[in-house]
Amino acid sequence: MPERVRAAMVRQAINHRGQEFSTVYADCVRILKEAFGTTNDLFVVSGSGTAAMEAAVGNFGRGKKIACLVNGKFGERLFKIAQRYGTATEIASPWGTPLDLGRLEEALAGGAEMVTLVHNETSAGIKNPARKVGTLCRKYDALFVMDGITSVGGDEVSADEWGADVVVAGSQKCLAAPAGLSAISVSAKAWERMTEPRPFYLDLAAYRKSATGKLMETPYTPAVPLFLALREACLILAEEGLSARIARHRRLADAVRAAAGAWGVSLFPKIDADHAYSNTATAFSYPAGVDDSAFRGTIKKMGIEIAGGQDHLKGRIFRIGTMGAIGAPEVLATLAAVQYALRKHGFVPKGDGVMAAAEVLG
Amino acid sequence: MPERVRAAMVRQAINHRGQEFSTVYADCVRILKEAFGTTNDLFVVSGSGTAAMEAAVGNFGRGKKIACLVNGKFGERLFKIAQRYGTATEIASPWGTPLDLGRLEEALAGGAEMVTLVHNETSAGIKNPARKVGTLCRKYDALFVMDGITSVGGDEVSADEWGADVVVAGSQKCLAAPAGLSAISVSAKAWERMTEPRPFYLDLAAYRKSATGKLMETPYTPAVPLFLALREACLILAEEGLSARIARHRRLADAVRAAAGAWGVSLFPKIDADHAYSNTATAFSYPAGVDDSAFRGTIKKMGIEIAGGQDHLKGRIFRIGTMGAIGAPEVLATLAAVQYALRKHGFVPKGDGVMAAAEVLG
Numbered sequence: 001m002p003e004r005v006r007a008a009m010v011r012q013a014i015n016h017r018g019q020e021f022s023t024v025y026a027d028c029v030r031i032l033k034e035a036f037g038t039t040n041d042l043f044v045v046s047g048s049g050t051a052a053m054e055a056a057v058g059n060f061g062r063g064k065k066i067a068c069l070v071n072g073k074f075g076e077r078l079f080k081i082a083q084r085y086g087t088a089t090e091i092a093s094p095w096g097t098p099l100d101l102g103r104l105e106e107a108l109a110g111g112a113e114m115v116t117l118v119h120n121e122t123s124a125g126i127k128n129p130a131r132k133v134g135t136l137c138r139k140y141d142a143l144f145v146m147d148g149i150t151s152v153g154g155d156e157v158s159a160d161e162w163g164a165d166v167v168v169a170g171s172q173k174c175l176a177a178p179a180g181l182s183a184i185s186v187s188a189k190a191w192e193r194m195t196e197p198r199p200f201y202l203d204l205a206a207y208r209k210s211a212t213g214k215l216m217e218t219p220y221t222p223a224v225p226l227f228l229a230l231r232e233a234c235l236i237l238a239e240e241g242l243s244a245r246i247a248r249h250r251r252l253a254d255a256v257r258a259a260a261g262a263w264g265v266s267l268f269p270k271i272d273a274d275h276a277y278s279n280t281a282t283a284f285s286y287p288a289g290v291d292d293s294a295f296r297g298t299i300k301k302m303g304i305e306i307a308g309g310q311d312h313l314k315g316r317i318f319r320i321g322t323m324g325a326i327g328a329p330e331v332l333a334t335l336a337a338v339q340y341a342l343r344k345h346g347f348v349p350k351g352d353g354v355m356a357a358a359e360v361l362g
Numbered sequence: 363m364p365e366r367v368r369a370a371m372v373r374q375a376i377n378h379r380g381q382e383f384s385t386v387y388a389d390c391v392r393i394l395k396e397a398f399g400t401t402n403d404l405f406v407v408s409g410s411g412t413a414a415m416e417a418a419v420g421n422f423g424r425g426k427k428i429a430c431l432v433n434g435k436f437g438e439r440l441f442k443i444a445q446r447y448g449t450a451t452e453i454a455s456p457w458g459t460p461l462d463l464g465r466l467e468e469a470l471a472g473g474a475e476m477v478t479l480v481h482n483e484t485s486a487g488i489k490n491p492a493r494k495v496g497t498l499c500r501k502y503d504a505l506f507v508m509d510g511i512t513s514v515g516g517d518e519v520s521a522d523e524w525g526a527d528v529v530v531a532g533s534q535k536c537l538a539a540p541a542g543l544s545a546i547s548v549s550a551k552a553w554e555r556m557t558e559p560r561p562f563y564l565d566l567a568a569y570r571k572s573a574t575g576k577l578m579e580t581p582y583t584p585a586v587p588l589f590l591a592l593r594e595a596c597l598i599l600a601e602e603g604l605s606a607r608i609a610r611h612r613r614l615a616d617a618v619r620a621a622a623g624a625w626g627v628s629l630f631p632k633i634d635a636d637h638a639y640s641n642t643a644t645a646f647s648y649p650a651g652v653d654d655s656a657f658r659g660t661i662k663k664m665g666i667e668i669a670g671g672q673d674h675l676k677g678r679i680f681r682i683g684t685m686g687a688i689g690a691p692e693v694l695a696t697l698a699a700v701q702y703a704l705r706k707h708g709f710v711p712k713g714d715g716v717m718a719a720a721e722v723l724g
Binding site for chain 1 (some may be wrong): 363374412413532543586587667
């Protein structure tokens with residue numbers, strides 16, 4: 001997190017029912033709408049991305065037939081949430097492989113009223129075809145719920161163009177604010193189809209009511225310091241410019257992928273014309289013989305943390321994040337440490353990945 | 363908030379799946395258990411007090427007969443939450459007047475399986491008889507859900523002794539940490555009676571699982587800076603000592619009540635042998651003719667904010683909080699400003715409330 005963002009939290013508490021908080025909240029919403037690519041209503045929730053995922057399903061999906069596209073951990077989480085509220089069908093592909101849009105169309109033809117999709121599935125490093133899913137949802141008049149937690153603010157998101165009715169984002173990913181807040185946008189079509197009973201803390205009707213009075217407020221006490229930090233992070237985003245920010249994320253991911261190519265280490269996802277490598281998290285398959293915990297331990301000793309795999313991918317992949325307030329220095333240092341650790345733990349890189357990345361970044 | 367608490371949020375993000383976060387979380391839990399008066403499991407939720415209230419009802423009350431004791435806004439909120447999960451009965455008294463424990467016993471005899479109570483109802487400045495409610499719940503083997511949001515850490519709470527199965531607290535009240543976190547304790551009896559389906563983000567089974575591994579974690583990304591601040595606030599509580607802290611809160615409230623007596627301004631609550639004036643928020647009835655917004659405007663111009671009434675009490679009462687990291691200076695300044703504003707807006711105080719308060723504090 002940038003120093004400005006962290007420093008925004010130091011000040012004394014402000015009244016969350018006053019003019020100043022209202023301005024802070026409005027600043028966040030205005031800038032986040034641009035990052036979402038939406039003119040829909042948008043709210044900030046005091047809770048992590050999972051809270052916003054539940055708000056999406058819990059406000060609009062109770063009792064509905066829900067088709068859940070799953071090719072990673074977060075798609076699976078949306079499926080689990082959908083099971084608590086409606087009749088959920090999992091349209092699963094192995095993690096990191098293309099989604100089956102043919103099966104999605106069958107589910108829609110069979111009456112699915114809501115579709116859930118993770119736009120950028122960081123658990124497997126794959127970017128899913130949100131625009132195509134949106135087109136199918138429009139064709140069959142279903143609500144399209146999209147998890148943009150790790151793409152909003154770091155990759156292109158065009159919620160309105162794609163027809164994404166309910167979109168969620170997290171504060172601590174590409175927005176580079178502290179963890180603990182999430183944002184959610186709601187289309188007119190979604191508002192018309194609200195369901196009951198809804199969760200209470202996450203009841204978006206209450207959020208809408210509190211946001212549209214004389215002051216822009218939240219229904220329940222918000223996490224004030226986190227709002228102050230998120231506002232600062234949004235101002236930084238606006239100063240950088242959204243398209244420049246997206247280009248930066250893409251260039252950093254390009255650099256990481258160039259290193260993979262130079263080393264001869266495979267990227268984990270299997271992509272096709274509809275799917276792409278994530279620009280905010282790159283997943284590598286471990287070369288045979290490299291031990292996950294020894295490898296990441298070596299890197300950690302140099303003061304750098306990279307992620308392993310989650311659930312059944314533990315030990316099979318490692319992941320390098322390129323999201324938020326990072327640039328060439330962080331990426332070069334990380335790749336140098338990875339290159340060293342690959343060698344140390346028994347894999348001989350074909351070529352110099354660090355220099356290949358520098359070619360992209362220079 | 364003390365400077366130490368605010369400063370704890372400035373540092374760079376830490377990994378919420380690492381040893382350090384685990385220690386931070388464990389420190390919070392250890393100290394909060396003392397403040398709750400419990401040896402039960404206790405979790406910290408990234409969400410405001412309302413989230414923890416919903417967790418209490420949503421994890422243990424689905425489909426149950428729930429009797430809700432209501433004599434203020436927060437009791438009403440618990441009733442509204444209970445309506446979304448079970449068959450809720452409101453046992454209402456006018457705000458700020460004694461609860462009807464006779465009707466509670468009838469409801470329990472009639473099969474109520476859960477009872478909700480707000481221990482310290484700040485909307486009306488009244489402290490409710492938690493011990494007596496607990497005794498009745500034990501007699502009829504019902505689950506006792508207690509909102510201790512504005513009493514934990516500032517007034518005596520003895521969850522285990524009272525038989526309070528599920529107790530919630532908020533970070534920004536007597537604990538003097540930032541808003542945005544809440545805490546919830548769960549008895550063995552409550553665990554045995556978990557209901558389904560539960561909310562997802564607030565599913566306490568997931569909280570329990572994540573807290574009992576090798577590291578103490580939360581199921582979903584926590585609001586890390588707020589945990590760092592809460593830990594600091596808990597350490598301050600431990601340094602002051604819980605009983606000294608409670609005595610401080612009581613003395614400050616005594617001082618405010620002494621001022622009311624000297625002025626001849628009535629306290630709003632009607633108390634009896636079972637009920638008491640709140641030690642963390644004192645509610646005053648407006649003397650005839652004093653206009654709420656002009657009165658509080660005068661005080662605000664002096665840099666001091668006091669609360670008005672909520673909902674139907676708007677314009678009828680004003681409230682002075684004495685919770686968290688405050689002492690004699692804040693109380694004396696507030697009372698001086700109130701005394702000045704009473705005079706300015708048409709009420710002639712019988713005597714000098716500021717000096718009466720100083721007698722208590724000196």
